[in-house]
Amino acid sequence: MPADAAQDPESPRRMALSWDINDPQMPQAPAHFDSFQEWPDGYVRFIYSSAEKKAQRHLSGWAMRNTNNHNGHILKKSCLGVVLCTRACALPDGSRLQLRPAICDKARLKQQKKVCPNCQSALELIPCRGHSGYPVTNFWRLDGSAIYFQAKGVHDHPRPESKSETEARRSALKRQTAPFCQSQKKRAREPEVGENPDSSGQFNNTSLLGNPELFNIIPDTSFCGPGQACPSFPNSDIYAAPCDLATFQGDITSPFQKYPNPKIYLPRPPCSYDLAGPRYTNPSPFPALYKESTSILNDADWLRLNALQYNLNSYSSYESSFDFTSKHCGWKPGLENLGLEEKTDHRQLQAVARCPYYNPELSCRYQEPPSAGGPALQTVITTTTRVSYQAYQCPTLKHSANVQEELSSLSSCSYPSENTPVSTCAEAADPLSVITRAASPTGRTSLKILEDCAVNRTPMAFPQEAAPCRTDGADPCNVCLSGLGSVISFSDRAGLLFSYDSEEF
């Protein structure tokens, strides 16, 4: 999005600054519509073309269910949250289970009765409380040639599997099980045939990887974005393979989503509690970068995207000249309490969703819903927070003068990261990611982001983005933000991805 979007009278964003979904009269449709946002987060508004298929279907990466608002002209949906393993077990790839809650109540209940396919523990539905303690709500309104979208609230939970990803995986699973059954049947019928051990019907990574069919499970590769199944990453199938299919039911988030999207669930620093503004950066994944990529991203790209995942959307929603720090450091009340003008300003702020409290050390990773009137999200002050904060001052960051500046700034401004992805900092300190970027089809965009960060980054980023202290090393990305050693670990992961990508694919 051009930096001068705010000055462009035709800019959808500028247009968006002057309307509310409940307005009797919506603004005239802009000449240029917003590109579809699969993961809207925060108090944002977009104007899509009525020809936009995804907008027509009111799609969202988040698991949104229809909510009756008794207004036939405005479709309202509320977020269901995400389904996690109660033990927060680490998947083989170090990621965590993040299932997409079934939209249908009945299906969701059924889903919750299942167990974690990884550790057999119970599954837990983490409700969304990102809107003053209530689920984040999305509103859709068709008006003329435009589809107006407005989101209220900042998701306080990890991203679930995207719908497209879920569908793709299920489709892939179906493809897997079909040949499997056929194979079994065939073997039953013709036991003397097919002695090839590779065709024994056993699921294994090798066989799956070698199955080109699995690479064609995505119906629409152009929409292959983070959090979504990607043809180059059939891992979801790979992962699913060894699981009990009856239990699995195709609900595991693709490890490749994890790789590119190692959601970093971090405790919020104390300051964020009081500020109650848009908290920290959006773990949110998936920058709109994928939209610009016509080719399949490799693992390293995913990793890089992930590193930049925080707030790329925010960047796209902000004017580059936006003085974020001065604008937001003083936020006190909940967003809903802001005056109209303020609303107008921040409603464009793509969510900077704060990271959910995903502390594997705690049985209750998510806090109780905030009390009425209180911030939607509570700060979790744990030792991990402190450790993470210290970790942020990791020597690795000395590679970046900007980061150093931010470090010093942090001491003067405790405002939680709003716009600057800590991940970006991490990436800045990670040569590998730079290399990766260079080789990425979206490299240009990423560089732009990075440059923007260097110029505009405000001292916000870190505290809340600090990764929780982990000792199991299961999530290198988390560790990455926690210290130098972690960075090495992170690089290792990246390297692993590289080799994985090159060798396996």
Place this chain on the structure above:
DNA sequence: GTTTGCGGGCGGA
């Protein structure tokens, strides 16, 4: 079987 949209109805603020 699940998703999606719609709408009635209830309770709380």
Place this chain on the structure above:
DNA sequence: TCCGCCCGCAAAC
């Protein structure tokens, strides 16, 4: 009155 939420229904996939 607004909002969140539950429920049931029907159409579509």
